[in-house]
Amino acid sequence: MRPYPFILGLILMLSGATDSLRRVSVGPLTLQGVMTIILGVGTLGLVLAKGKLPKFAWTTIPLVIFLVVGAMSCYINLPISQIPFKDQTQGLLVYALFVGTLLLSAGEAYRSPVEPPWYLSQGFTRSAQLSMALYGFGILTEGPGSSGVMGPRSFAIYAIVAAGWLLASAKHKAFAGAGWMAVALTALVAFSFSRTATVICLLLYPLSQISPRDSKSWLRVGATMGLIGLIAYLTFTYVEPIRNRFTDVGDSGSIGAVKVNTSGRDRIWESVGISAAESPLVGKGPGSVAIPVIKANQSANGHPHNDYLRLLHDFGWIGLGLWLASYGAVLVQAWNNWSWAERFDPVSAHVHEGAVLGLLAVAFMMVTDNVVVYQFAMAPLGILVGASIGLGQARRKLVRQMRPLEWMETLPEDVSLDLS
Numbered sequence: 001m002r003p004y005p006f007i008l009g010l011i012l013m014l015s016g017a018t019d020s021l022r023r024v025s026v027g028p029l030t031l032q033g034v035m036t037i038i039l040g041v042g043t044l045g046l047v048l049a050k051g052k053l054p055k056f057a058w059t060t061i062p063l064v065i066f067l068v069v070g071a072m073s074c075y076i077n078l079p080i081s082q083i084p085f086k087d088q089t090q091g092l093l094v095y096a097l098f099v100g101t102l103l104l105s106a107g108e109a110y111r112s113p114v115e116p117p118w119y120l121s122q123g124f125t126r127s128a129q130l131s132m133a134l135y136g137f138g139i140l141t142e143g144p145g146s147s148g149v150m151g152p153r154s155f156a157i158y159a160i161v162a163a164g165w166l167l168a169s170a171k172h173k174a175f176a177g178a179g180w181m182a183v184a185l186t187a188l189v190a191f192s193f194s195r196t197a198t199v200i201c202l203l204l205y206p207l208s209q210i211s212p213r214d215s216k217s218w219l220r221v222g223a224t225m226g227l228i229g230l231i232a233y234l235t236f237t238y239v240e241p242i243r244n245r246f247t248d249v250g251d252s253g254s255i256g257a258v259k260v261n262t263s264g265r266d267r268i269w270e271s272v273g274i275s276a277a278e279s280p281l282v283g284k285g286p287g288s289v290a291i292p293v294i295k296a297n298q299s300a301n302g303h304p305h306n307d308y309l310r311l312l313h314d315f316g317w318i319g320l321g322l323w324l325a326s327y328g329a330v331l332v333q334a335w336n337n338w339s340w341a342e343r344f345d346p347v348s349a350h351v352h353e354g355a356v357l358g359l360l361a362v363a364f365m366m367v368t369d370n371v372v373v374y375q376f377a378m379a380p381l382g383i384l385v386g387a388s389i390g391l392g393q394a395r396r397k398l399v400r401q402m403r404p405l406e407w408m409e410t411l412p413e414d415v416s417l418d419l420s
Contacts, residue, residue: 002108002111002231004046004104004107004108004120005044005108005117005119006119007104008101008104008105008108008117008120008123008383009042009101009118009122009123011039011101011233011380011383012119012120012124012126012127012379012380012383013123013124013126013127013130014035014039014376014378014379015127015158015177015375015376015377016126016127016128016129016130016131016134016158016376017130017131017150017376017379018131018134018150018151018154018155018157018158018376019032019135019149019150019151019154019374019376020149020150020233021035022396022413025150026195026382029086029106032375033086033090034093035375036090036093036241037093037380039093039100039375040092040093040094040096040097040100040375041093041096042055042100043096043097043099043100043104044087044096044099044100044265044315045101045103046100046104047099047100047107047289049106050099050301051203057327059329060099060102060103060326060329060330061326061391062322062323062325062329063095063098063099063322063323063326064099065322066095066319066322066326067092067096067099068314069315069318069319069322070091070092070095070286070314070315070319071317073282073285073286073314074089074092074284074285074286076285077284077285077288079268081285081287082287082288082291083285083286083287083288083290083291083403087287087290087302088285088286088287088288089286089287090287090373090374091287091310091314091372091404092286092370092375094374094375094378095372095378097221097375097378097382098372098379098381098382099156099327099382100380100382101243101379101382101386102381102382102383102386102389103331103385103386104386105117105119105120105382105383105384105385105386105387106387106389106390107386107390108387108390109386109387109388109390109394110390110391110393110394111393111394113392113395113397113398114398115347116174116348116350116351116387116391117345117387117391119383120351120383120387121174122164124162124165124380124383124384125165125169125175125181125400126168126180127162128165128166128181128185128344129181129338131150131158131162132161132181132184132185132188133150134149134150134199135150135155135188135192136188138150138151139188139191144191144192144193145191145192145193146192150194152192152194153192153194153297153369154374154376155188155189155192156189156192156194156197156198156378157167157197157198157365157369157370157371157376157377158374158376158380159188159189159197160189160197160200160201160204160358160361160362160365160377161358161361161362161377161380161381161384162185162380163182163185163186163189163200163201163204163357163361164171164204164354164355164356164357164358164360164361164384165354165357165380165384166172166178166179166181166182166185166191166205167179167182167205167208167357168208168349168350168351168353168354169329169350169354170182170208171209171350172346172349172350172353174350182205185201186198186202186205188348191199196364196367196369197369200296200361200365201361202334204357204360204361204363207357207360208353208357211342212335212339212342213339213342213343217343227358229298230350236408239244243338252334260279265305265306265368267296267297268292268293268297268300268305268306268390269304269305269306269309270296271292271293271295271296272289272292272293272304272306272309272310272313272349273309274294275289275291275294275307276312276313276316280316280317281316281317281318282315282316282318282319283312283313283314283315283316283318283319284314285314286314286315287302287314288313288314289302289304289309289313289314290302290303292313294324301352303370303373304370305368305369305370306366306367306369307366307369307370307371307372307373308320308366308367310370310372310373311323311372311405319420327359327363328391329357329362330385330389330391331356331360333357333388333389333392334352334355334356334359334385334388334389334392335356336392337352337355337388337389337391337392338352338353338388339354340392340396341392344399345395345396345399347395348391348392348395350358350389351384351387351388352388352391352392354384354388355384355385355387355388355389356388358380358381358384358385359381359385362377362378362381389398
């Protein structure tokens, strides 16, 4: 029996625990830090041990180049860097974990295309249940915003990826209770007081109802999102406690004439932007973003609260471009798989839609938060996206073999096929 599905299932369960592993010390490191090292190196090692990579691996080529550039930058800047070595390598290990889990999951999904892989169907669901139970217990014992069991921000970061999986599963009736789990997860995110994550979870609801080939669904979603925007505006304008949450807590910036609580982000972003301009092409090396962040706001723990700025500062426009190119490539491929599955293969449609929603959620969250340096967010995303890529290619092949005439009849008359 192959060990890879069990490894991927274990990674998902560990991700559901989010940063609660950080509370356990292992020498100079935390258990979460040890797991990041083991999983980051281990998953890439397993990919290399498998030898031949499948054809769909081309989508990650820019990200692999990004990893090589990052490792070289770390080596070159090590003698002069003001950042501890472990902080320099932490982010690179998470990037490596994202690539490693994506390729491992893609390979396993391609190998067994009869149905979605069990480590995803069962593992991701159990992982979400574990995370909800742990944070729900924290809320019951400490109240909203609890940080006793796991950090509220960490839970929210994990939850946006899990929400994409649950909402896609609910739409396609992949398993009973998925819709109620999504509602409960969103409520817990709201009680974590993470504003950005709450908004993203709410936006995922109408986005999950899109059918790629159905123009009417786009109109319905547009109307729904417009209604959500109107309700949000009215709530912000007339409900004082909620407005105060956005305006009166922490450092404030301004959008037009309205003061908005940015939690110091405006000062941090300005400081990071000035520092990044000093080395715009190749950046200043992994983890170096912590230096201008600490100068602007010591309470931010060296995080810029904008991962696009992080990538720009640490790896320059070259690194940021490689990341965006690879991220965009896997998003397009997951979208194409979803569009095809909606028409030909409803068995796997929820996997592809979940991958699209997860990628969009993380892309949105990167604007105001730190996602790409946390293994409990990037590992589940890599597993979900990898399953979509591998399953999409395998199911296409399977459907053509099992139903060639039926499949061909749905194609335009001017399309010719070579099924040899």
